[in-house]
Amino acid sequence: MAIASYIRKNFVLFGALTANLGIAVAKFVAAGMTGSSSMLSEGFHSVVDSLNQVLLLYGEHRADRPPDREHPFGYGRELYFWAFVVAILIFSVGAGLSVYEGYVHWVSPEELTDPTINYIVLGVAFLMEGTSWGIAIREFASTKGDQGWWEAVKQSKDPSVFIVLFEDSAALAGLIVAAVGVWASHYFDAPRLDGLASIAIGLILAMVAVLLAREAKGLLIGERADFALIERIRAVVDKQDWITAVNHVRTVHTSPKQVFAAISADIEDEVTMGEGERLIEELEDQLREAVPELSSIYVRPEKAEDAASPPGE
Known part of the structure; x- marks a missing residue:
């Protein structure tokens, strides 16, 4: 029962992991048979994505531990740490290897072979990545409310969802670039174009990694709760007849769904310490x-x- 609940909770991550593992194998087989640089880069991309999902699942597991003497507010922020590690991996491994492979194939292009297997693998990969992307979109849409997509990403406190969304978006873009690279290299009989496509995939991954690192850094340092939640807290405090003023409400997320609140309130002078x-x-x-x-x-x-005058709530 606990395992089923864990899988349901992390359905987006498990869906992405399953898709990426299967796709990675197919891409490497196709790259080995055809010598395509962009297919090899896509294979590395899928391996990195698979490792990322494993790290996020590990982070989710670690973040669920209860508070203890050493961590009285719990371990929720450990998920944010692993999200930051994921961003570093995408940049250093995914983007780095793609750019390197592209450069190698630009300098020393390989002889072209029948690209049919590449097109088949890319088509299947696009369907699987598209399915994973659709799951991530639905999950994120169900939590973003009336916010715009980019605003929702910036305000989100759950990196496991928006990281998969970013990864899958980058994967779909990379598959399109790889397909164009394979087609162009054969159509123009210019193997170097396949290497150029690999470099383009690396640049896409680097851009996504920078965006993810920026979001993960904010969560790791500590971000306030959204204004709607803060106003709910203020409203409850403000309606107490023994409180004359709510000075400020300061919050920080200790995990995606847990918030610490520090409230400063002016209490009526007649209230004794025991009553207070x-x-x-x-x-x-x-x-x-x-x-x-x-x-x-x-x-x-x-x-x-x-x-003290608050810098912002």
Whole structure:
């Protein structure tokens, strides 16, 4: 039962991993039979993507560990670390090998052979990658709400979904470039064009890697929750009749679906320390009910005039 639940939770990752493993084997076979540089680059691309999915699944597993003495807020950010590693792998291995192979085949082009097997493998790969891309699109669309696609990526706190979306988009673009490279090299009888296609695939991967690294870095450093969630917290606190002012609400994601909130509030002078403790406990219960994402809450009684001006919530 636990295994089935784990697979459902990470359906996007398992779908992408299955597709990439099968595609990688087919691409390497085709590259070996035809000597195509762009097909070899695509093979490396699929291997890197497969390794990326394994790392993200490992990160998901590690992030699910409960808090302990050493990590009182849990291990959720470990997923963000592995997302950053994935971006580095795409850049260094995927993009690096593709550009290198392209350069080698540009300098020393191989004799052209029948490209039929390349077209078959590329067609099958496009169908499989397209299926994985469709799954990632549906999953991401179900969580982005009314936001635009790019804005949703920037605001997303779950890298396992948007990384697969980026990878599959890059894979589809790479397959198109590889197909054009194979066709052009035969049509113009110019083997060097296949090497040029390999370099283009490497540049696509490098661009995707830079975008992913930027997003993963922000998550790793620590990003606030979205404004809608912050306003829900503020509304619950503001409606308490013993609180005269909400000075600020500061949040940070400790995992994709867990948020730590630090709240500064001005409390009525008549409230005693004993009453304040009881009222704050009740407030925390109300907040957890209204905002299930809250994993930790810190409420600081503080005069409005003494509260530090927040840089942004």
